[in-house]
Amino acid sequence: MTHSPLPVRVPLVLEPQGILESLRTARRNVLEIIPDIATKQPIVSGKTAIVKWHMVMDPKALRRVLLENLDNYPKSNVTKNILEPAIGDSLFVAEGAHWRWQRRAASPVFSHRNVQNLGPIMERAAERSVERVQQHLGRAMDLFDEMTKTTFDVISDVTFSGDDGIDQMAIHDAIDRYIEDIAKVSILDIIGVPTWVPRPGRITGSRGLKAMKKMADRAIEDRKTGGARDIPDLLDLLLDGEDPKTKRQMSTAELRDNLLTFIVAGHETTALTLSWALYLCAFDPQVQEKARLEAQSVLNGRTATAEDVPNLPYIRMIIDETLRLYPPAAFLSRTAQGTDQLCDRDIWKGDTVMLPVYALHRNELIWPEPDKFDPERFSDPKAIDRYAYLPFGNGPRVCIGAQFALQEAVMILASLLSKFKFTSIPGKDPQPIMILTLRPEGGVWLMVEEV
Numbered sequence: 001m002t003h004s005p006l007p008v009r010v011p012l013v014l015e016p017q018g019i020l021e022s023l024r025t026a027r028r029n030v031l032e033i034i035p036d037i038a039t040k041q042p043i044v045s046g047k048t049a050i051v052k053w054h055m056v057m058d059p060k061a062l063r064r065v066l067l068e069n070l071d072n073y074p075k076s077n078v079t080k081n082i083l084e085p086a087i088g089d090s091l092f093v094a095e096g097a098h099w100r101w102q103r104r105a106a107s108p109v110f111s112h113r114n115v116q117n118l119g120p121i122m123e124r125a126a127e128r129s130v131e132r133v134q135q136h137l138g139r140a141m142d143l144f145d146e147m148t149k150t151t152f153d154v155i156s157d158v159t160f161s162g163d164d165g166i167d168q169m170a171i172h173d174a175i176d177r178y179i180e181d182i183a184k185v186s187i188l189d190i191i192g193v194p195t196w197v198p199r200p201g202r203i204t205g206s207r208g209l210k211a212m213k214k215m216a217d218r219a220i221e222d223r224k225t226g227g228a229r230d231i232p233d234l235l236d237l238l239l240d241g242e243d244p245k246t247k248r249q250m251s252t253a254e255l256r257d258n259l260l261t262f263i264v265a266g267h268e269t270t271a272l273t274l275s276w277a278l279y280l281c282a283f284d285p286q287v288q289e290k291a292r293l294e295a296q297s298v299l300n301g302r303t304a305t306a307e308d309v310p311n312l313p314y315i316r317m318i319i320d321e322t323l324r325l326y327p328p329a330a331f332l333s334r335t336a337q338g339t340d341q342l343c344d345r346d347i348w349k350g351d352t353v354m355l356p357v358y359a360l361h362r363n364e365l366i367w368p369e370p371d372k373f374d375p376e377r378f379s380d381p382k383a384i385d386r387y388a389y390l391p392f393g394n395g396p397r398v399c400i401g402a403q404f405a406l407q408e409a410v411m412i413l414a415s416l417l418s419k420f421k422f423t424s425i426p427g428k429d430p431q432p433i434m435i436l437t438l439r440p441e442g443g444v445w446l447m448v449e450e451v
């Protein structure tokens with residue numbers, strides 16, 4: 001089969017000036033605001049309505065935003081407006097002291113040891129996925145749909161495992177609907193135009209969300225009286241967690257908001273990683289074959305365990321390169337609290353500072369042949385500037401679930417590749433659409449064969 005030489009990419013706009021006119025249209029796609037020059041320059045600035053914005057693609061400047069001058073760059077209001085109805089003032093959106101104590105209380109939950117202990121849950125989900133894929137031998141299958149099921153299996157099992165009061169399907173539906181709502185976010189929110197400027201389709205807390213919160217509260221109360229399970233899940237660990245400095249523990253509402261945060265932040269992102277990885281493996285059959293040989297020699301016909309992960313370095317390189325080309329969190333955003341300088345450019349209080357991770361990962365000043373799929377780039381991760389590659393952000397607010405997600409992705413990808421061959425279908429390439437996450441529009445349809 002012939003392939004185009006490069007995997008699919010977001011068609012970036014050559015002229016970003018048309019933004020104001022395009023605001024009249026109800027739903028816009030974020031990809032329309034990232035100009036192509038963001039892949040060629042370290043910083044791009046502009047002004048829209050009354051807001052000045054900057055897109056930063058320079059590793060040194062990113063280090064300043066995410067680490068050295070962190071307090072000057074809290075998460076932007078848009079992030080809060082979108083996420084607060086669902087997850088309250090939890091770890092993902094909180095700032096200052098309220099963020100710090102929650103981070104300290106939640107950090108042990110994601111220790112290497114605890115993440116490894118959750119391995120059997122990921123293993124079972126991988127096994128169930130293998131069984132479902134098996135049903136599609138010789139046929140086409142939407143692997144985005146399949147990976148969404150699989151990662152939901154994991155996240156619902158590690159949050160409310162086996163709780164009677166929890167209707168997992170209802171939670172799944174509520175989250176699906178909420179993520180669909182997020183997809184309607186206006187370009188005005190992203191640029192940071194104040195909320196009094198009217199925009200279409202504002203997100204309101206949906207009824208589904210309210211029902212979901214109630215269910216979660218009930219499960220937490222039950223668990224407080226019922227005790228922990230044999231393998232403690234994230235809820236058990238969080239129930240035990242306390243801020244080592246202040247000894248403060250989370251209330252039921254705080255526990256619930258943080259658990260829902262883990263679901264919202266961890267479920268779709270990991271499904272996207274796996275879906276794009278499978279798309280790329282089908283795109284480059286040689287890479288797929290090399291990965292399969294590694295997986296087969298380590299697994300010998302069984303499903304991957306957490307202990308296998310260090311022995312699957314090539315599968316991990318594929319995941320790393322997938323997260324470069326299709327970072328699920330394609331776009332982070334901050335609001336400057338005071339004056340600063342980034343790349344010799346003046347930043348003023350109130351400016352929106354955007355971190356377009358998609359454009360950073362394809363910036364020609366940083367990456368040779370940036371659009372090319374080449375897992376070998378990650379054969380020596382130390383050679384890569386830590387602020388040039390930001391699929392999980394960086395600094396104190398780096399993703400708390402990164403190790404969890406990487407372990408899960410490596411285990412599931414290795415288990416699938418050891419058993420199945422995935423082939424692309426001409427004319428069925430997914431279209432990458434960047435909203436807040438980078439999604440494969442139309443799904444990832446691949447032919448499935450037994451190996």
Ligand code: HEM
Pocket residue numbers: 075091092093103261262263265266267269270273327328329332333390391392393394396397398399400401402404405
């Ligand atoms: C491949 C999968 C994932 C990706 C690409 C991803 C990406 C990110 C990114 C980029 C951030 C930083 C956002 C910012 O600085 O504005 C973040 C933060 C966060 N992520 Fe993830 N994430 C993933 C999986 C997970 C999982 C599995 C969990 C939990 C189970 C999780 C929980 C969180 C939380 C709680 C934060 C906020 C941390 C803080 O501010 O202290 N993520 N994630």
